Amino acid sequence: MKFYLSFILLCVTFFGCKKDNGSATVDYAYIGGEIINPNTKYVVLSKNETIIDTINLDGRNRFLYKIKNLSDGIYNFRHGGEYQMVLLEPQDSVLFRLNTLDFDESLVFSGKGSKKNNYLIETFLESEAEEQYIIKLCQLSAEDYQKHIDSIRDRKTEKFNQFVKKHHPSDLFKDFMQANINYSYYSSKEVYPFLHYGKNKAEILKSVPANFYDYRKDINYNDVLLSNYHNYMTFLRHSVSNLTLEKHDAHSTGKPFHRGSTCYNLDRLHLIDSLVTNEAIKNELLFKFTMYFLSKSNNEKNNEAILGSYIEKSTNEKDKDQLTRYVNSINNLKAGAKLPELTLISYNKAEQDLHSIINKPSVISFWSTMHYEHFKKSHKQLRILKEKYPELKFITINIDGYGIDKSKQILQGYNFDYSDEYLFKNPDKAIDILAMYPITKTIIVDRKGKVVNGNSNIFSISFEKEVLGLLNR
Template sequence: MKLYFTITCILLTLLSCKKDKKDTIALDYAYIGGEIINPNTKYIVLSKDETVIDTVDLDGRNRFIYKIDKLNDGLYTFRHGGEYQLILLEQEDSLLLRLNTLDFDESLVYSGNGGKKNNYFINEFIKNEGEEKYIVELCQLDGETFQKRVDSIKASKEKALENFANKYEPSQLFLRIAKANIDYSYYSSKEAYPFMHYGKNKAAVLKSLPDNFYDYRKDINYNDSFLIHNFNYNKFLRSNFNNLTLETHDKHETNACYDRKSLCYNLDRLKLIDSLILNPTIKDDLLYHFTMGYLSRNKNIADNSKLLKSYLEKSKSEKGKKMMSRYTINSNVLKEGSRIPNIKIINYKNNVLSLASQINSPTVLSFWSHKYRKHFKETHFKLKELKIKYPEVTFITINMDDSDLSKSKKFLESNGFYSAEEFKFKNPEESLDILAIYPMTKTILVDKNKKIVNSNTNLFSVHFEEQLLGLINR
């Protein structure tokens, strides 16, 4: 609390001195400062729209303060130890934050000028995370009842925003972002309904919905540059294109049903994105997301080539096209029966080893990153369970980050997961490429002869233990 008091006094003094000179001139800079408890690194990274502004060092007490000159009002990102969160900064803000890395989002609190609006956003973010499971439950209701329930949730959020606005009189920028978060969270829930609903025939589920279920679509801006980096907007677009594609797919495929593995469905989706999206950033993001999702699951080389061709014809991102082409080649190489690539890994005694040398029994390869703490914990708890049930299997877990070895070791130890089967890639970028690691949940099964049995499964799949028994019995 001494830090907060000291920095607040300094900032208030600076701001009030400036205002005394000329009250009518708005400041074109802002301050951000704070304290990181249990830091994973000695710095934070501040960025805007994926462009890094600066790396800010923590002092001896794990505190920092930073001035942003010529501030452009809007959402900024601060990152620390693989975790990140968005903050809204506007001219004249002097924002302070405090967090504990052991419980990053839940412990995050703001104070100072700009604190109230950012506390609003972090509280909404945490509520939305908890709301996701409830929405899945609601999706099992009939369409009309579901609509009433989500309408009620939206109305409650709008009332809370109205109360906040009446009390604190925030800027129009804040209100625009907050309203967009509410709207697109609501739209995403409705777009997800057919796919979360228990019915297998998704086209039939769509046809059963009330006539006004998707009335909001007529007001959607598919090229909203203001919301390019908004999580709820992007989540909505992905779900929306699943729906729209299903509707177009149903028109030319008899008895069409939702099958994300269907080449025809995926080709239709890329075509629809290309026709509706004009903004190159939004278009390339959607094309990349859906193409990568298909290629990461599909093992038919001919179909992969057809979808890749469609992607290359539509994307304008040269970087994306190079990455997708390389990924497709490497995915096709990792077919069943091929030998596991001889990638270099490092153990936590700092010894460089070959991956193949560590495989002398049925083996499960899984991967993790500091950036995805929830996945890290869920994966390691699952592995603990599997190691007890299947002692004849070797479970090798590899950190994917391009970071210091001691950082990963400390992270494993602090969470109680350190073991002899934990490694890091010696050359992360090259290794991720060769093993075509996407998505993060990808798991590779290898037999005792170092031959790939399954190049892309998932620890949490309902079929995983069946696949594991097949590996053991080979």
């Protein structure tokens, strides 16, 4: 409360000053906030993937920033590995408060423009919770499924209409929120064949009502105004995958569909290239799907085929370089390869070579404060695995680069043991060499430090089968 009172007084000082010209157009807005448990000493503000400024936090982890020559719309603020959006319009003075340990759930806005942004975050969190419900609904017939998601859309529309009636928001906000409702609904339609329990996805797709995808004729697959918004980009990914399923089925000669097949993924990259003309949106979709495929594959030939197709179609040189290095790193971690030499720092601040701590079959996993839920779940899972497989060594490495004290404090907060816990001396280099994506990536090595599986996952149903095979050698 003290924070908000002091911040409001500060804003009054800004906004209470006389305008240079009473008739001048107000083309600026203020954004400020306080970050609890900050990961870095700054916040990055951007719009449409263009960085506006890097704003330093003060001694109390707060900031206040004036955006001049405001172009109203969705802005992103990033801190550490997390980001969230804020809708800014002229004369807004939006303040927020958040805790990095519970980023989205702790985020609260105040000040002028806060009501629309609190509503926006509330709908974002509701959409996250709704995803699990949608998975269950997808097991229904297409007709019954549509009735349920129609009901969800109607409920959202009614709630939004009540908000509009009470608060009279701008046309920009109303258009944006209506698009949010629509694209959330459309996404639910697009994921249906993939989440339905039936194995023959092409047949499931053929079984839906004739008008199930009628909305597609009105979709803009190149909407720059929404390209920075989660629900729109999620819809595009689902829709592209679904449309590819139709095209892939036409030449798959009756083979069972597999989402990880090279042929299907090549078809998807080709469809994106032909369907999406906006360069930024196209590059984003191409990168996401290529990275997803590569992160699941250990096949060098297939990886090269997907990478080659991606490089032909993308115009983002930085992303192309990143994925080329990623593929090289994956290839260097194939079965039988020697684990790369990397320097670790133990929790007693001693430097050790990664190879020097491997004296028996080992499982190497990673964590980051940027993926807090994974940190908690993975350490709980590791407790179980350590008891179950004492013959294995479980090495856990923090990849943040924030230093020992912060990661030790987090481990202590959950009573997690530090034994076999380390940090990378050079995390950026290590992340690149070990192809560190996604954060669930786990590397299994034998007692000589040779890779058994460079792309495993302690939560995978095949993980225990893999380690038992290693122990029974």
